[in-house]
Amino acid sequence: MKSIFSRTLWIALLALFSFASFNAQAHGYTLGKLKIHHPWARATVAGQPSGGGFLRIDNSGEADRLISAEADVSKAVELHSMSMDGEVMRMRKLDNGIELPAGQTVELKPGNLHIMFIELKAPLKEGSKFPLHLKFEKAGEIDVEVQVEAVGAAPMHH
Numbered sequence: 001m002k003s004i005f006s007r008t009l010w011i012a013l014l015a016l017f018s019f020a021s022f023n024a025q026a027h028g029y030t031l032g033k034l035k036i037h038h039p040w041a042r043a044t045v046a047g048q049p050s051g052g053g054f055l056r057i058d059n060s061g062e063a064d065r066l067i068s069a070e071a072d073v074s075k076a077v078e079l080h081s082m083s084m085d086g087e088v089m090r091m092r093k094l095d096n097g098i099e100l101p102a103g104q105t106v107e108l109k110p111g112n113l114h115i116m117f118i119e120l121k122a123p124l125k126e127g128s129k130f131p132l133h134l135k136f137e138k139a140g141e142i143d144v145e146v147q148v149e150a151v152g153a154a155p156m157h158h
């Protein structure tokens, strides 16, 4: 009797946990013809001056552009690209924002396009969330929630 009870409890806990983690991975937003998938940021360590934010945008409509991002976690928020220059990774501020071609998917991910949180007011803690305001040229504006994930989190979220 005792072992049946504990097994049932264990299964219930497992089910709850897997639902919770599935749920945590699956957040997404719709703004007109844009679908914004899983905004997340990498956790940072104490003293780290800046952090990166990532998300995926599916654009099923006409060409649009992500103009800017705003958040309270840092003094400034910029849109950046990253590319290899020989053996050196270089980041560049995108003054014209990030292009979202008609009918295409654009993914912001580590080592590539990203949102840069510059001069963090406090470290980004794994498991926490913070609001991010996104402005698009045509689709308008939206508030999304950014999930902070482990420093070594893989760029394979959807």
Ligand SMILES: [Cu+2]
Pocket: 080, 081, 091, 092, 114, 115, 116
């Ligand atoms: Cu950057």
